[in-house]
Amino acid sequence: MRMPNAAANWKNYSADMKEILFNDFMNKHRFASDYDRSMARKVWDLTCMDRYPDYLSKARTKAKQRENSDNIEDLKGHGPRGIRTEMWDGLVDIWATQEWKRKSIAGKNNRASKPDAMVHTGGSRSFGRHLRKMEAEHKRPISYGELYNKVHKRKDGEYVSNKAKNFIESYENAMAEKYGEDASKHPIVDTDVWTQISGENKKGPSTTPVREDITTLATQMSQMQEQMQSQLNLQTQSQMQLQTQLQAQMEAQAQYMQAQLKAQADMQAQMQAQMKAQAEMQALLQQQMQEQMQAQMQFLRKEILPALKMPSPSSVKKLGKNQE
Structure with missing residues (x-):
């Protein structure tokens, strides 16, 4: 220290x-x-x-x-x-x-x-450490009433004093009357109910008032819970906005990919059409060339060779065969 x-x-x-x-x-x-x-x-x-x-x-x-x-x-x-x-x-x-x-x-x-004072059995461990341990054991949020009940009982399950027993029973009854019998639906702490029960326990000469710092801590715990809930709501809204943005981005990317695939498919179809057109054009040109060659051969046999008094290619072939 x-x-x-x-x-x-x-x-x-x-x-x-x-x-x-x-x-x-x-x-x-x-x-x-x-x-x-x-x-x-x-x-x-x-x-x-x-x-x-x-x-x-x-x-x-x-x-x-x-x-x-x-x-x-x-x-x-x-x-x-x-x-x-x-x-x-x-x-x-x-x-x-x-x-x-x-x-x-x-x-x-x-x-x-004051043998009936509301002492607790929590030892040197703080209420916060007791709370975290109980939440880890039960794997759920622990109410302040449950925590108070835990640290004011001995190992045999008996309350440390009648004062502590009367206080927690009065608090639980008031919570049940306000929120219903199902304790799982009760808030972590209700400072109004807590303060009311604390005030009731201050009446009478034989009772011991609840420690002011416990009520203060309960109030602070409730305020911190409200603050945490507000922050959780803001985080939830931010996460929802982020999810919406991510979803919009994914949809935009999907649309872009679809557009790219469609453009590639259209380009491939255009290329296939161009290749088909080129093949048809090439076939047409070959056909035209063959027709022109045939026309030229016919003109040669019918017009040019007779005018020159030359035998046609077929006559020359026959002449050669006769000489043999």
Whole structure:
């Protein structure tokens, strides 16, 4: 843990280091819009505010176990590896003050006076990690009621408190009354119903109010869901437009190909017609040449040879045969 100063709670943690840590978080995760990023910062701050004291409490308990001592002063120089010795010793000095001891005792007494408080069994794992795990196991979206129900039950299936049981039953009944008995048709979370049930559970001296940050997270979850749905609708519209454009391009290409094939077929038919015409012309010319040659031979035999008193080619042939 990069701790620039000894801070016993997240409120007193270095603001500059908070920015560095959040920027590290943002470098590992991507969000679609500025709204999502602002929601991520709020949830990140709430989570750190909730987990930071738990981290220090566990480190302090382990140090006491290692040193086998309940004297807070004995823990100096024996902090976890993730915290520098000077920072750890500064924390020990804070824990040793009367003010911190007074607040610690008051907190223990407060928790002891509320045995039916709505504690959860989620451990150090965030609600987001529980949600992703449940969605992976069930292969479907998980409602906030299902998530809340899961992390407020023990391993034997019993609720951690009557308060938690009454709250989730009241929420489920209100959702069924508003949306019907089929829970699969209910929205992921209804912040109006959640807030209403939270307000009902605040009535009476023996009840414990629902944590405000849970209601805030439910509201943020609903808002982020609406934002994601809006983005999904925009993506769907863009995909439909792209599909329409691709289909138009494919149709245009198909028409172009058909036109090219038709043009090639027409050109081939023209070439065949030209070749046929040339063959017919060549045959006609040969016939005309033969007719001209026959006419010239007849003119030669009938007009020229008699005028010259020369034997016709056939007479010459007969004469030759007689001489033999």
